[in-house]
Amino acid sequence: MGKTVAEKIFASHIIDNPSGDINVIRLDAVFCHEITTPGAINDLVNRGKDRVFDPSKIKAVIDHVTPAKDSKTALQGKILRNWARRHKIEDFFDIGRNGVCHAIFPEKGFVRPGYTIIMGDSHTCTHGAFGAFAAGVGTTDLEVGILKGVCAFHYPVTIKINITGKLMPGVYAKDVILSIISMLGVNGATNRVIEFAGPVIDLMSMEARMTICNMAVEAGATCGICSPDMTTVEYLWEFIQDEFGSKEKALDKYSQFAADPDAEYDRIIDHDVSKLEPQMTFGYKPDLVKNVQEMEGTKIDQVYIGSCTNGRIEDLRVVAEIMKGNLISDSVRCIISPATPQVYQKAMEEGLLKIFMDAGVCLTNPTCGACLGMSNGVLAEGEVCASTTNRNFNGRMGKGGMVHLMSPATAAASAIAGKIQIPETKPVPEEYNEKF
Amino acid sequence: MKNFNGKVLFLDRADINTDEIIPAKYLTEISREALEPYLLEDLELDGFNQGMDLANKSVIITKDNFGCGSSREHAPWALDANGINLVIAENFARIFKQNMFNCGMLAVEFSSEIIGKIFRLFAGRSTDLETDMKRMIITIKSDEHQEEFPFSISDFDLALVEAGGWLSYADSNY
The missing domain is CATH 3.30.499.10 (Aconitase, domain 3)
Incomplete structure (x- = not known):
């Protein structure tokens, strides 16, 4: 039996199975911002465990309130800034170099096909656009991620949405994902991964795919995922050319994370968007x-x-x-x-x-x-x-x-x-x- | 282990989201205790009076998809700051439910039939609840009625509750 994208990623990341379908997976990246991370940092300090599992795998940004609007938000920025310095986290983006987390981290090449990523932010599902398993988590999960580089998840069960047809002018990725959330409901994909596939996704840019995956959580999904392809390689090329030498070699490597044609899904939904109007x-x-x-x-x-x-x-x-x-x-x-x-x-x-x-x-x-x-x-x-x-x-x-x-x-x-x-x-x- | 007994607050609505549980403007608070006055401040529910309805409550019983939206652990923290460590619902948003157990708190799911029955029997009355973690039974009682409801949580979630949360569990296991 074939595997979904998320199953393939889990296969190479599971380190423990404490009970039932709960899997503890190894993390390739932990992303941090100034709203949900200071609580984790303070708790680690209070417990005498102010450590990070790997500073090169932690990326941090001040993005929610920047420049600081008052003393409280200034303190949140200060806690994150000092922590990044203290632990030599090189990829920390402060005022002047900072941007919205789910836009700036992909732009810097930090998201790669096959990665496992958590962040204390529900829209972390955005990064699934690259064929990664990326999930929003709370501060305690983030704290354990920072300290141990692991996180616990249910084994991924996937809903596949096969998006077909041709978009009318004036209709964009946002309209497509709003139509999908309307169809699934705010609870329709809870405890599920959504795999977005089909000719419409194949033709979409990485930015459009990020728009789609970004809102997977609005249907309750753990992560939204697209299979990596040449569009993914092209987007990442400036960051990966030394590693691979040719785009074909990169595609060959990344294709191992694409869904198998005979993968098993919780359900498959065909969604023809040819007649979709702006939503x-x-x-x-x-x-x-x-x-x-x-x-x-x-x-x-x-x-x-x-x-x-x-x-x-x-x-x-x-x-x-x-x-x-x-x-x-x-x-x-x-x-x-x-x-x-x-x-x-x-x-x-x-x-x-x-x-x-x-x-x-x-x-x-x-x-x-x-x-x-x-x-x-x-x-x-x-x-x-x-x-x-x-x-x-x-x-x-x-x-x-x-x-x-x-x-x-x-x-x-x-x-x-x-x-x-x-x-x-x-x-x-x-x-x-x-x-x- | 935390305390999962006490007076019940009934919230008769589905899809109560994390922005309603704790509005984003309070996410600037660093201390968990500081969230106490703001719990459910923006709840959209006819007749709900934040001050009166929350007073002395230790348990929330509600409907479908509680805690949807943001990943903010401030939602369970705000509950905890108000002495509420147990939420019972038809089901929960994934991140909220994980956050509850990660904090050593309890999120219990009952079928819509049982939740409907509990609302019919107890909502609108002064109601007390007791949780027996050994027998895995929740007892709900008012002046007129008392009933036991068996519940189940996964072994992993139980281990988190017993360990006092995910950090303690992970630190001793990984």
């Missing part, structure tokens, strides 16, 4: 999804474009194409947070920042920002935000606020219209988005 959420759960067309004209107060879901350069290119020569409506405010300094730099070089500023956008530094209402862009009671983020829970962006999740294209079109607006369905220019 958005309308309530306080990410599975409450409608066609944007049904919501057109809905009042909004703020537009937020950024986050680990949709703050990458391809997203900003789509937004710029729509905003070019237009002004943000007087009735709304629009905030864009490029997800990393590299995204920011590219956006500058490509002239996107000028388009945004000419349109009247507020550009912030790379940060998680408004997504979880911890620092900037917080909503007032009764306000509504059109957002490219991943979570619309009650109070998420500020007490009494409402967040509608959508693609960067729909968010940009809505910013100009001053209300929910379906993006124009003209094809995205080739040079802006090679994959769609």
Whole structure:
């Protein structure tokens, strides 16, 4: 019997089987940010166990509240910073070099096919886009990961979603994943891995695949995974060329983590997206999804474009194409947070920042920002935000606020219209988005 | 081992998420005790009064998919800071459930039929609960009714509860 991607990764990482289907696996990387890591650091210090299993396998960033907004967040940054220095963690990204964790770590080449990764952040599932097993965990799991380089998981049971058809213009990875969450429900993949496959995934860029995998947890999944292929190799090439010499050799190695054709799945869902229209959420759960067309004209107060879901350069290119020569409506405010300094730099070089500023956008530094209402862009009671983020829970962006999740294209079109607006369905220019 | 007995708070809703259990703006707190006043501050549930309803409660009984959303262990910490170490639900989001056991706390799953029965018999009344970890039986009682409900958790989860959490377990095993 063949194996799924997650089963193949587990096969080479299991170090113990304490009971039933519980497996303790060896970790290839432990990612850390300043919100969930200080609790682990302090506890290790208090227990007299202030050690790290391998400083080269720990990557850390200050991203949620940066620059610090008050004494408490300054202290969180200080604890992480001092700990990284103390343990000689070289891959620590501080102010000026920092970006949203799930955007900056892949960009630095830290995520490879076949890796096992944990982080104290539920959207760690993003990294499954590379054919890795990457899962969000709590602070205690993170603490054990830091100290021992291991974590316990149920043996992976996988739902395969075979995505077929051809996307219509104006429809993006975000629309695809919203349609899938709507279909599965917020609890539909709990204790399951979701493997995203099929011709639509095959044609997607790594950035689009990250958008898809990023929201797997919104259906309850442990991890979202794509089989590694030549697109994965191309994305990683600058980091792996010395190791492999040729792309074919890299593909050969990484293909061992691709799912077998006869792998056994919990279930297989065929999802034809040919007729899929732009999607958005309308309530306080990410599975409450409608066609944007049904919501057109809905009042909004703020537009937020950024986050680990949709703050990458391809997203900003789509937004710029729509905003070019237009002004943000007087009735709304629009905030864009490029997800990393590299995204920011590219956006500058490509002239996107000028388009945004000419349109009247507020550009912030790379940060998680408004997504979880911890620092900037917080909503007032009764306000509504059109957002490219991943979570619309009650109070998420500020007490009494409402967040509608959508693609960067729909968010940009809505910013100009001053209300929910379906993006124009003209094809995205080739040079802006090679994959769609 | 922690204490899994006491007065019950009934939360009659599915999909109660971690942002409702502890809003993100309080994640700037470093100490776990500091989370105590903010538990369930943003809970969307008709008639719920945070101050009155949480007073003296040691157990939560709720519906489907409790703890969905963020990985924040601040959710179990905020429960713990309020003296709540046991949550009973139809099922839990994976990370939340793991976090509970990782903290040596208890997350017990009953079928929707049993949860429905418990709500019918006890919700809205002053209800006490006792957990017998040896016999693996939960006893729920009000003035009018008393009933025993056998429960099961995996051997691994039990080992975590007995060890006082995953760090102690992992440190002695790996």
